Amino acid sequence: MATQKKPNVLFVLSVDTEEEWDWQTEFPQYNVQVENIQAIKTFQQECNYIGIRPTYFVDYPVVNNSKSAQVLKSIAEEEQCEIGAHLHPWCNPPMTEENDEFFSHVVNLPIELVEQKLVNLLGLLRSTFGKEIASFRTGRWGINAEIMNLLIKHDIKVDSSVYPFYSNNYFSCEGAPIEPYWPDLSDPLKAQYQQSSIYEIPVSVGFNHTQFALFNKIHKLSSTPLLSFLRAPGILWQLKLLRKIYLSPELASAKDMQTLIKVLLKRKSPIIHMNLHSSSLINLPYSNHPFTQQQILENMKKTISFLQEHANVTFCTISEAKKLLTQSEVTQ
Ligand SMILES: [Zn+2]
Numbered sequence: 016m017a018t019q020k021k022p023n024v025l026f027v028l029s030v031d032t033e034e035e036w037d038w039q040t041e042f043p044q045y046n047v048q049v050e051n052i053q054a055i056k057t058f059q060q061e062c063n064y065i066g067i068r069p070t071y072f073v074d075y076p077v078v079n080n081s082k083s084a085q086v087l088k089s090i091a092e093e094e095q096c097e098i099g100a101h102l103h104p105w106c107n108p109p110m111t112e113e114n115d116e117f118f119s120h121v122v123n124l125p126i127e128l129v130e131q132k133l134v135n136l137l138g139l140l141r142s143t144f145g146k147e148i149a150s151f152r153t154g155r156w157g158i159n160a161e162i163m164n165l166l167i168k169h170d171i172k173v174d175s176s177v178y179p180f181y182s183n184n185y186f187s188c189e190g191a192p193i194e195p196y197w198p199d200l201s202d203p204l205k206a207q208y209q210q211s212s213i214y215e216i217p218v219s220v221g222f223n224h225t226q227f228a229l230f231n232k233i234h235k236l237s238s239t240p241l242l243s244f245l246r247a248p249g250i251l252w253q254l255k256l257l258r259k260i261y262l263s264p265e266l267a268s269a270k271d272m273q274t275l276i277k278v279l280l281k282r283k284s285p286i287i288h289m290n291l292h293s294s295s296l297i298n299l300p301y302s303n304h305p306f307t308q309q310q311i312l313e314n315m316k317k318t319i320s321f322l323q324e325h326a327n328v329t330f331c332t333i334s335e336a337k338k339l340l341t342q343s344e345v346t347q
Contacts, residue, residue, distance in 0.1 A: 024326040025286040025336050026319070028062070029175060029218065030055075031101055031152065032071040032087070035294040037301035042105035042114055047076040052083035054296035059090050061312070065319060070333040071293070072101035072152045072175070075108070075132075078139050091144055097332030099150035100136050100171070107132045120185045121153040121176075126161045130169075137169055150333045152176050157186035163203040167212045173337045175288075177204065177217040180231055180259060193217060193227060194284060195340050214337045219262035219288045223274045225281050234259055262289045264314035265304040272318040280326055286336055287322060289315065 032055070034047040055071070062069050071090075077083045090096050102121055105114050109131055112118040121129060140148045150173040151166055158176040166174055179193045188204065195216045196206035203215065221227050222234070260267050260275040267275070272289075279287060291311065298308045306314065322328055331339060 021325065021327050022280055022283065024280065024284065024322070024328055025339060026067070026322065026328050026330050027070060027216070027286060027288045027333050027336050028067050028315075029070045029072060029099075029152070029288065029290045029333060030293050031074075031154075031290070032077055032293040033074040033101060033103060033154075034076045034106065035297065035299055037299075039301065042103075042119055044106050044110055044114055047106055049077050049080045049083045051294045051297045052077055052080075052086050055086050055090070055293060058296050058312075059095060061316075063095060065316070066328075066330045067319070068096060068330050068332045068335070070097040070099050070150060072099040072150070073140060074101040074103045074106070074154065075136050075139065076103075076106050077293075078136075078143050084143050088144060091146060097150065097334055098140060098144050098146060098148060099152065099173075099175075099333065100133075100140055100148055101152050101154060102129075102132060102136055103154035104129075104132060108135050117185070120155055120157055120183075121162060122157045122159050122186045126165065129162060130165055133165060133169055149173060150175065156181065156188070157183075158203050159186070160201050160203055163198060163200055163213060167200075171213060173214050173216055173333050174198075174203075175216050175218065175333060177215055179217050179220045180227075180234075181220070188217075189231075191217065193219070193221065195286060195336070211341075214341065216286070216288060216333055216336060218290045219275065219279060219284075219286075221260060221275050221278055223258040223260060223271075223278060225278055227282075231259075262287065262318075263291055264289070264311045264318065265291050265295050265306060267314070269314045269317035269321070272314065273321045276318065276322050276325070285340055287328075288336075289318070291315070 034049050035051045036043045091098050105119055117123050151171045153176040156178040177191045178188050181188045191204040192206050198215045199205040199207040260271045295311050
C-alpha cells in the first residue's frame, strides 16, 4: 500500500490556568475559588501519557494560593510543562480600577496600571517557580502596541493574546496572521521581520475551507443584521458550507476540530495550537460550555489521535515551539 508522506507539525496545548466562577455573575476579586487547579494533577498524567507538554498560563489568584501553586510547581519541576503568565485585571493587584466589563479587558486599562499588575504577577510567578517566565496571554484576549512593548520590557519572549477572526466592542483581531509571526511593534496584528524580541503564537482558529480570508468575508457578511435575521450563519453551519471552528475542546466537537486540522494541514500550517481553560477540568454547577468535563477531555483526545494519524507530531510548550519555528526560519 502506497503511503503518503505525513507532514511534520508542532502541537501546543495552552491552558488558561485561573479561578473558577460563573461568568454570568460579576468578576470575582477577592477570596476567589481555585479548586479546579487540583484537577490538573490527573490532567497532567493524561497529557504525559499522550506526550503533550502543556503551557499553563497562570493568573494571580492561582499562584497566590499555596495549595494550587504547589500542584503546578511539582509538574514544572519535572519539566513536563511550561509556566506562562495570564493577566486577569479584575483579580490581579493593584485593583484600583472599576470592576466592570470595560476594565476587564486589558487593552482598556491605562498602561501604567497594566505595568503595575504585570510586575506583581511576574514577580510572584518568578519567585514561586524559580524559573524564567517568558510567555504571556491577556485575560479575555486582545493586545495592542503599548502592551506588546511592555511585555518586551519585562522579558516576555512569546505572546499568545491574538485570537484570530475574533472581535468585540473593545478590540479586534481581524486581519491578524493565523500562523506564528514576529509582530510589528507599532501594530502587533501585523507581521514584520525587523524585530526579534517577541514572537506571537496565536491559537488555531479557522474555517472548514482552506481559503480563510475569503470565507471570513462571507462569514462576516452572513452575520450582518439582515442576513443574520434570516439566520444565515446558522443555515450555512447546518449545511456545512461554512463553519468557523475554534481549536478548543470546550467550544468545538472532536469532529469539527478534526475538520479544522485537515484544513490546517492542507494549508501546510507548521503548528496546531489548541487551548482550554483549567476550570473546564471540573464539572461546575453553572455551565460556560456546551460540553461536560468528560466530553471536553474526550474531544481533546480524539482530536489529537486524529492529528497523529495524519501528521508526524512534535509535542512542545509554547516557548519550545518558538525556538523550533524560528530556528527553521534561519536555516531555510
Ligand atoms: Zn482567563
